[in-house]
Amino acid sequence: MMWDRKDLIGIEELKREEIELIVETAKSMKDILNRMIKKVPTLRGRTICTLFYEPSTRTRSSFELAAKYLSADTISIATSTSSIQKGETLLDTVKTIEAMGVELFVIRHSASGVPLFIAKNIKSKVINAGDGMHEHPTQALLDVFTVYEKKNRLDGLKIAIIGDVFHSRVARSNIYAWNKLGSSVIVCGPPTLIPKDIQYLNVKVTYSLEEAIEDADIVYVLRLQLERQKKGLFPSLREYHALFGVTEERLRKAKKDVLVMHPGPINRGVEISSEVADSTLSLINEQVTNGVAVRMALLYLMLGGKSDENIN
Amino acid sequence: MDKEAIQRALKRIAHEIVERNKGVDNVVLIGIRRRGVPLAKRLQKFLAEIEGKEVPVGSLDITLYRDDLNLRLDQPKVGKTEINFPIEGKDVILVDDVLYTGRTVRSALDALMDIGRPRTVQLSVLIDRGHRELPIRADYVGKNVPTSRKEQIEVRLEEIDGVDEVVIGEWKEE
Numbered sequence: 001m002m003w004d005r006k007d008l009i010g011i012e013e014l015k016r017e018e019i020e021l022i023v024e025t026a027k028s029m030k031d032i033l034n035r036m037i038k039k040v041p042t043l044r045g046r047t048i049c050t051l052f053y054e055p056s057t058r059t060r061s062s063f064e065l066a067a068k069y070l071s072a073d074t075i076s077i078a079t080s081t082s083s084i085q086k087g088e089t090l091l092d093t094v095k096t097i098e099a100m101g102v103e104l105f106v107i108r109h110s111a112s113g114v115p116l117f118i119a120k121n122i123k124s125k126v127i128n129a130g131d132g133m134h135e136h137p138t139q140a141l142l143d144v145f146t147v148y149e150k151k152n153r154l155d156g157l158k159i160a161i162i163g164d165v166f167h168s169r170v171a172r173s174n175i176y177a178w179n180k181l182g183s184s185v186i187v188c189g190p191p192t193l194i195p196k197d198i199q200y201l202n203v204k205v206t207y208s209l210e211e212a213i214e215d216a217d218i219v220y221v222l223r224l225q226l227e228r229q230k231k232g233l234f235p236s237l238r239e240y241h242a243l244f245g246v247t248e249e250r251l252r253k254a255k256k257d258v259l260v261m262h263p264g265p266i267n268r269g270v271e272i273s274s275e276v277a278d279s280t281l282s283l284i285n286e287q288v289t290n291g292v293a294v295r296m297a298l299l300y301l302m303l304g305g306k307s308d309e310n311i312n
Numbered sequence: 313m314d315k316e317a318i319q320r321a322l323k324r325i326a327h328e329i330v331e332r333n334k335g336v337d338n339v340v341l342i343g344i345r346r347r348g349v350p351l352a353k354r355l356q357k358f359l360a361e362i363e364g365k366e367v368p369v370g371s372l373d374i375t376l377y378r379d380d381l382n383l384r385l386d387q388p389k390v391g392k393t394e395i396n397f398p399i400e401g402k403d404v405i406l407v408d409d410v411l412y413t414g415r416t417v418r419s420a421l422d423a424l425m426d427i428g429r430p431r432t433v434q435l436s437v438l439i440d441r442g443h444r445e446l447p448i449r450a451d452y453v454g455k456n457v458p459t460s461r462k463e464q465i466e467v468r469l470e471e472i473d474g475v476d477e478v479v480i481g482e483w484k485e486e
Contacts, residue, residue: 304387
């Protein structure tokens with residue numbers, strides 16, 4: 001299996017073998033993170049730009065550290081202090097930075113489709129770091145890698161995705177990934193936060209948290225995106241927690257070896273209780289560590305060959 | 313080279329390692345992936361027969377340290393490095409199948425230094441075929457095989473290829 005894509009826009013277009021290649025490569029990358037000297041010379045002299053039009057701590061720093069551990073140089077453009085404020089268009093900004101020798105852009109934007117639009121219009125490579133309500137592929141890849149480390153398999157698992165599925169690009173990327181890998185997904189949340197036609201993505205739907213948790217191998221809790229809840233989609237945070245909050249008590253009815261994941265940042269006491277988030281069932285910190293390993297794997301696969309336009 | 317010749321060469325190398333290091337108390341073996349790894353394990357067996365001690369064996373993947381990554385269209389698969397013991401202050405014997413340009417060994421040295429600081433690093437190869445491009449030499453050589461650059465040396469080992477042999481072939485155009 002070889003990586004021959006110019007860009008990574010979504011899990012939707014990936015093949016199962018490509019996901020497995022990334023997981024396989026990430027395993028070796030994780031070893032580097034456990035060393036005292038966390039640096040290999042692989043991408044020396046290559047340059048990566050992170051361009052985030054939405055706030056982010058973990059994704060951005062994860063990409064930047066991944067690049068640094070591989071000896072690549074990074075620059076990051078903050079929208080608040082750049083020429084974007086002077087009215088420069090998105091594409092002009094990217095082309096300007098590309099002209100300075102950047103070979104790969106990591107892009108996050110609140111509008112779905114922005115990374116794809118940019119990827120089509122520049123020679124440099126693009127990784128989607130989250131676009132609107134579309135996809136967040138590297139999050140799903142690190143989730144897959146985290147599950148693989150714990151369960152030693154990727155097929156035949158039951159993944160319950162709980163919460164605000166409607167606004168969640170993380171949910172979409174995870175649904176695509178698990179379907180391709182041969183595991184099944186059930187989504188659960190208040191009806192107002194479950195998209196109407198979600199079953200066409202080959203997932204089961206339930207509005208009962210008990211039912212979702214019952215057989216799950218993985219309980220994947222989504223963040224309640226408070227910044228996107230202006231339309232009164234549920235009555236109150238307290239009620240949300242009472243009905244859909246993942247708590248110790250609710251997990252008692254789950255399988256013995258159930259594991260809990262969350263893409264972060266967590267709203268303690270809303271979608272997940274503090275006890276669960278900090279318990280031994282929780283893989284939340286593991287996910288963050290693995291995020292760096294998976295992004296190193298991707299950067300290696302995308303930049304490790306010859307820097308030439310005759311790829312793809 | 314056939315199976316017997318390979319085993320005899322490795323046995324001699326094992327004796328040389330013991331002689332040179334005055335025993336094996338401080339010695340560790342690290343095979344360069346892939347074919348250096350089974351060779352290192354065989355050396356471990358011979359060392360155990362001679363000295364009665366089990367020397368630690370690790371494996372080293374040098375993909376991330378290659379100097380030709382930017383020259384290739386494909387990206388080589390990254391393998392796993394498994395060195396589950398400290399190499400600090402040890403006498404590390406690097407083991408590989410063929411010594412040719414010396415570039416693999418250069419990468420391996422870099423990789424090793426990122427993991428720790430050995431007291432010495434020694435190099436053991438089954439075949440030295442010449443044509444060095446870097447100032448590197450082997451401390452233990454199974455067999456010197458003068459070759460032309462057009463020829464290809466293939467080491468096949470039972471653990472990986474199902475058969476023990478070393479053959480010289482014509483360079484295949486790809």
